[in-house]
Amino acid sequence: MRLSLLVSVSFALMAAACGSSEPAPVQPAAPPAGQEATPTAGAPVPQDAPNLANATPAFPEQTRAPEVKTNVALNVETLADGIDHPWGSALLPDGGSLLVTSKAGKLWLITPGKPKAEVTGVPRVDARDQGGLLDISVAPTFMTDRAIYFTFAEDRGGGKNGASLAKATLSADRKKLENVQVIFKQEPAWASTKHYGSNIEWDSSGNIYLTVGERSDPQPRQLAQDLNAHLGKVLRLKADGKPADGNPFLGRNDAKPEIWSWGHRNVQGAAIHPDTGKLWTIEHGPRGGDELNIPEAGKNYGWPKICYCIDYSGQPIAEGTAREGMEQPAYYWDPVIAPGDMIFYTGDLFPWKGDILASALKTKEIVRLELNGDKVVGEERILQGQGRIRDILQAPDGALYVLVDDAGKVLRVTPKT
Ligand SMILES: [Ca+2]
Numbered sequence: 001m002r003l004s005l006l007v008s009v010s011f012a013l014m015a016a017a018c019g020s021s022e023p024a025p026v027q028p029a030a031p032p033a034g035q036e037a038t039p040t041a042g043a044p045v046p047q048d049a050p051n052l053a054n055a056t057p058a059f060p061e062q063t064r065a066p067e068v069k070t071n072v073a074l075n076v077e078t079l080a081d082g083i084d085h086p087w088g089s090a091l092l093p094d095g096g097s098l099l100v101t102s103k104a105g106k107l108w109l110i111t112p113g114k115p116k117a118e119v120t121g122v123p124r125v126d127a128r129d130q131g132g133l134l135d136i137s138v139a140p141t142f143m144t145d146r147a148i149y150f151t152f153a154e155d156r157g158g159g160k161n162g163a164s165l166a167k168a169t170l171s172a173d174r175k176k177l178e179n180v181q182v183i184f185k186q187e188p189a190w191a192s193t194k195h196y197g198s199n200i201e202w203d204s205s206g207n208i209y210l211t212v213g214e215r216s217d218p219q220p221r222q223l224a225q226d227l228n229a230h231l232g233k234v235l236r237l238k239a240d241g242k243p244a245d246g247n248p249f250l251g252r253n254d255a256k257p258e259i260w261s262w263g264h265r266n267v268q269g270a271a272i273h274p275d276t277g278k279l280w281t282i283e284h285g286p287r288g289g290d291e292l293n294i295p296e297a298g299k300n301y302g303w304p305k306i307c308y309c310i311d312y313s314g315q316p317i318a319e320g321t322a323r324e325g326m327e328q329p330a331y332y333w334d335p336v337i338a339p340g341d342m343i344f345y346t347g348d349l350f351p352w353k354g355d356i357l358a359s360a361l362k363t364k365e366i367v368r369l370e371l372n373g374d375k376v377v378g379e380e381r382i383l384q385g386q387g388r389i390r391d392i393l394q395a396p397d398g399a400l401y402v403l404v405d406d407a408g409k410v411l412r413v414t415p416k417t
């Protein structure tokens with residue numbers, strides 16, 4: 001007992017001293033009866049049993065990678081509150097302000113130290129259930145044209161709707177959106193209030209990766225496997241909303257030219273790897289089956305044919321976990337975390353350079369993933385107790401701006417000094 005305590009303390013000191021993440025301390029002996037087990041080296045984050053019993057991962061550490069702990073104490077400030085379900089955020093490039101969408105259909109300008117200010121001119125959104133005003137992004141050309149892009153659930157008439165991408169100009173006084181144009185509409189429209197996606201991510205050549213969901217219901221769900229539909233896809237668009245040059249299905253009449261990759265469920269987070277320039281995405285599964293993917297041109301990511309998951313009802317939903325011609329996730333969670341967003345951390349403020357930070361709506365925390373190339377080699381859970389984390393942004397100084405869905409807040413998170 002005393003020996004194990006000493007071992008734990010010295011490991012913790014070592015980890016603290018070098019400021020890097022270390023595997024969880026070794027627990028040399030089984031705990032006395034009646035006490036909770038402490039983590040053993042190589043043990044994953046403590047979590048419930050998987051929903052899909054007896055699944056065999058395609059490779060070691062495809063799920064439940066060893067728990068790692070950085071033990072960084074966090075300082076949490078509220079930058080803004082009273083936002084009706086904050087959803088997406090984007091930094092303005094000329095100083096510490098950010099734009100934050102509210103799912104209910106408002107856009108806010110948040111400047112540290114000032115009250116939040118509404119930006120008017122947002123089109124009407126279908127805010128029922130999972131719909132609303134969703135992601136927002138500042139164009140790479142913003143400093144010359146003040147162009148911003150946003151996604152929303154758009155009423156398409158006849159009870160149907162879909163995810164749409166709009167472009168607008170932020171007025172010089174930053175009080176309104178001007179020249180709002182819808183430049184891309186997910187087709188077909190569907191009478192559903194779920195799984196719109198979405199995430200806007202720019203590549204280095206000025207194209208947009210746009211992720212869109214499969215609308216959830218059993219019928220449209222199958223369209224994730226149909227190249228003639230935009231449902232359940234990662235798309236790649238030019239800045240004007242047209243299909244990007246080099247897309248894998250350009251010029252085919254049996255496929256939508258905007259498609260980059262297919263067989264996705266509901267991708268709400270995406271980020272470009274800072275070293276490789278490759279797109280990474282994170283998507284929601286039902287019961288189990290949250291996935292981290294590295295979508296490549298023209299490839300099929302399997303939904304709803306393969307998944308490490310079961311349906312909400314408890315019944316099977318996929319045919320299995322692997323199939324020829326379908327890609328495996330780089331990592332998966334069962335039970336789910338419900339990922340709303342992901343970033344690669346590139347700052348110096350936290351000892352997490354190169355790591356993925358994913359927001360977890362269901363488990364109400366941030367999930368940090370350590371990588372070795374394309375493999376996840378460690379997992380840590382941080383920032384508990386704030387609520388359902390929707391969105392994460394890295395500020396220029398390396399701090400995190402975090403949107404909390406149910407608390408209606410924008411938080412600024414830094415290490416406690
Ligand atoms: Ca994002």
Ligand SMILES: [Ca+2]
Binds near residue numbers: 291302303329
């Ligand atoms: Ca998949």
